[in-house]
């Protein structure tokens with residue numbers, strides 16, 4: 327008998343999978359990758375604690391589609407947790423046959439998270455995933471209706487737990503019993519729950535610019551919405567300056583200080599006219615190592631241009647930065 331276990335990397339999902347593995351079920355550990363979770367070495371944890379190879383499946387494209395307009399709305403920031411969980415279970419359901427598995431295991435705990443883990447949300451998630459009776463939540467199973475694997479005797483209900491609420495005591499004592507000492511953040515610390523990052527995502531959605539490339543760009547630099555149709559991203563260090571250089575593509579502008587002045591690289595995306603070029607140069611100048619009260623030169627070039635042109639500007643004052651900064 328086989329089951330797919332959804333692994334976020336956090337303690338709960340690994341404990342849940344381990345509880346079912348200990349009942350003699352062959353576990354296929356699966357991590358669904360979305361572009362908002364930090365990279366973590368979940369695979370080595372699964373190898374060490376369960377002796378298994380983690381399957382990683384990228385569902386970013388589907389996730390971005392739901393993020394634009396999640397049916398069940400957002401949590402405290404731009405985290406569409408209910409729709410996210412439904413999507414992951416739907417994907418798991420589609421994979422059951424491929425892996426010859428009969429059911430799905432998740433690490434949710436009733437009452438642990440306000441949006442997606444209260445009882446009605448857990449029921450709704452199951453209903454909309456189309457996996458009624460086939461999702462086992464071993465950490466809180468005793469508080470939920472019996473599932474098919476329990477009814478059919480594939481797993482023993484009495485060996486499952488009845489944890490609930492936000493306390494982590496039960497999980498920590500189980501981790502001690504299993505000798506699990508390290509674990510990652512659940513879902514890699516999803517950046518959609520971060521208020522600052524959420525603002526940038528909202529801006530992309532509002533301007534209909536939500537795609538993989540723009541999401542990747544959100545992870546670097548300072549972002550300025552300088553018009554309805556243009557954005558400027560300013561590097562914060564040498565690594566980000568180099569990364570922005572690599573993002574340059576057809577239609578974009580690149581800004582940088584004169585060679586004898588230290589300062590950031592900036593990427594201009596969208597529609598630029600002379601006033602946008604001037605404003606971008608002023609913002610770039612603000613972050614250059616120069617006298618903020620004097621004019622300075624900023625170099626810029628369009629993607630297709632071979633040579634840089636020069637814009638002589640005064641560095642933007644703080645109020646301009648805050649006006650456009652996302």
Ligand code: SF4
Pocket residue numbers: 405406407408410411442513516518519
């Ligand atoms: S926090 Fe992020 S990864 Fe976790 S369920 Fe919510 S949207 Fe999905």
